[in-house]
Amino acid sequence: MLLPFFEWCESTVIASTIQNSLWLFPVIEAVHLLGLCLLGGSILLVDLRLMGVGLTRQTISELNTQVRPWLIGAVTVMIVTGVSLFLSEAIKCYYNQAFWVKITTLPLALSFTFLVRDRVARADSKVAYINAATGVTSVVLWFIVAAAGRWIGYS
Amino acid sequence: MLESFYVWPLLESIHVLAIALFVGTAIMMDLRLVGCAFRRVPASAFTGRLLPWTRAGFVVSLVTGLLVFYSNPLRYYHNVFFRIKVLALILAGLNVWLFHSRIHRRVSQWDLDPVPPRAARVAGMVSIFAWALVVVTGRMIAYNWFDCDLQPQPGFVNWAAGCVVEVGGG
Numbered sequence: 351m352l353l354p355f356f357e358w359c360e361s362t363v364i365a366s367t368i369q370n371s372l373w374l375f376p377v378i379e380a381v382h383l384l385g386l387c388l389l390g391g392s393i394l395l396v397d398l399r400l401m402g403v404g405l406t407r408q409t410i411s412e413l414n415t416q417v418r419p420w421l422i423g424a425v426t427v428m429i430v431t432g433v434s435l436f437l438s439e440a441i442k443c444y445y446n447q448a449f450w451v452k453i454t455t456l457p458l459a460l461s462f463t464f465l466v467r468d469r470v471a472r473a474d475s476k477v478a479y480i481n482a483a484t485g486v487t488s489v490v491l492w493f494i495v496a497a498a499g500r501w502i503g504y505s
Numbered sequence: 506m507l508e509s510f511y512v513w514p515l516l517e518s519i520h521v522l523a524i525a526l527f528v529g530t531a532i533m534m535d536l537r538l539v540g541c542a543f544r545r546v547p548a549s550a551f552t553g554r555l556l557p558w559t560r561a562g563f564v565v566s567l568v569t570g571l572l573v574f575y576s577n578p579l580r581y582y583h584n585v586f587f588r589i590k591v592l593a594l595i596l597a598g599l600n601v602w603l604f605h606s607r608i609h610r611r612v613s614q615w616d617l618d619p620v621p622p623r624a625a626r627v628a629g630m631v632s633i634f635a636w637a638l639v640v641v642t643g644r645m646i647a648y649n650w651f652d653c654d655l656q657p658q659p660g661f662v663n664w665a666a667g668c669v670v671e672v673g674g675g
Contacts, residue, residue, distance in 0.1 A: 376648055380641040383521070387640060391529025394558070404558060405550050416543050420536070493522070500521050504514040 352444070359440035368438035375438060378431050385427035386496060392421040393463070393492055396471055400485030402478060410481065414471035425460070432499075448501035455498065459491035513576060520569040524643075527562025528636050530555050538629030540620030547616045548625070552609060583653050585666045586645040593642060597635035604628040 359365060368374045396414050398404030405413060436443055443449040470484045534551040536542040543551075574581050581587045608624045615621050621629075651658060653668035663670050 372650075376645060380644045383640050383644050384637055386521075386525050387528040387636075388532060389529070390525030391531075391533040394526060394529055395533050395555070398555075398558065403554075405546065405554050407550055407554070408546055412545070413543075416546070417533075420533075420542060496522055496525060497518055500518045501514070 356440040356444040359437050362437055364434055365437040365440065368434060375435065378434050382428065382431040382435060385424050385431060388420060389424035389428055389492075390496075392417045392424055393488065396467070397485040397488045400467075400471070400481040400488075402482065409474050410471045411474045414468065443502065446502055446505055448498045448505055452495055452498035452502065455491060455494045459488070459495050462491055463488060513573070516569045516572050520566050520573060523562045523565035523569065524640065527559055527566055528640060530559040530562065531636060532633060534559070535629040535632045538621055538625045539633070540626060544619035548621060549612050549616050552612065581646065583666050583668060584646050585651040585662065586642045586648070588665065590639055590642040590646065593635050593638040597632065597639060600628055600631045600635060604632075
């Protein structure tokens with residue numbers, strides 16, 4: 351049912367430009383990886399704090415506020431490069447299990463981060479297990495997104 | 506063992522995820538050193554409380570990286586991107602050593618400065634540059650554009666990759 355959409359994706363100008371270039375895909379992929387590092391850092395900084403480790407002398411809300419622009423920047427880089435990579439091999443992705451794992455977990459991870467975790471962090475709750483559960487959930491969700499993303503290249 | 510179907514991709518996935526932990530947390534510290542972020546957080550909080558996590562990520566990526574390397578040492582040895590990556594690793598390592606042996610020794614003098622002194626800012630910038638180069642060239646190792654068995658190549662490519670090309674051959 352969705353296959354025609356994926357075929358359309360691969361027929362876009364962005365897709366064919368990337369396909370017709372020897373170096374464009376690797377370069378976008380490398381930027382995607384740099385974005386992953388920035389994303390990993392800005393996500394983990396708050397997640398570790400929520401779990402009660404890392405920068406524990408600062409309040410959760412303080413770290414959350416200060417890291418937020420970098421988190422949003424990283425997510426933006428990831429989505430722009432990720433969508434470009436996807437367009438160039440959309441049909442391969444359609445038949446790729448890892449892609450479907452990633453693409454279903456990603457909206458969960460994003461909404462959890464910006465709707466749930468953000469509120470928990472702002473509240474600076476003293477209830478350790480709520481904070482810890484939030485941090486662990488975030489790490490697990492993003493881990494699945496990243497690991498499945500890497501796995502797209504193997505299958 | 507490394508020839509088995511899943512081990513290599515697994516090792517490489519762990520390698521990448523460990524890099525996200527290690528380079529990710531390192532970048533956060535670098536941004537503080539450069540004065541771009543966390544200006545109200547003492548620099549020593551990063552070098553004291555966050556650095557163990559950076560180190561843990563580094564150890565995991567080093568071990569998995571070495572295992573991947575030993576799966577095909579000759580191929581990596583003659584890969585231009587691998588060679589640049591090793592140089593970038595040396596630069597990053599020297600920067601870490603310089604920072605901790607000199608600049609960080611006097612951290613109490615600038616711990617709370619929103620923008621740390623020039624030496625710390627430079628160390629932060631060199632760190633971001635070197636680790637970014639490590640990540641990019643590391644990803645590029647997968648591409649065989651400049652491999653020795655793909656001739657002809659420009660002379661400097663063969664020199665950089667250490668290829669021995671038969672003169673007038675073919």
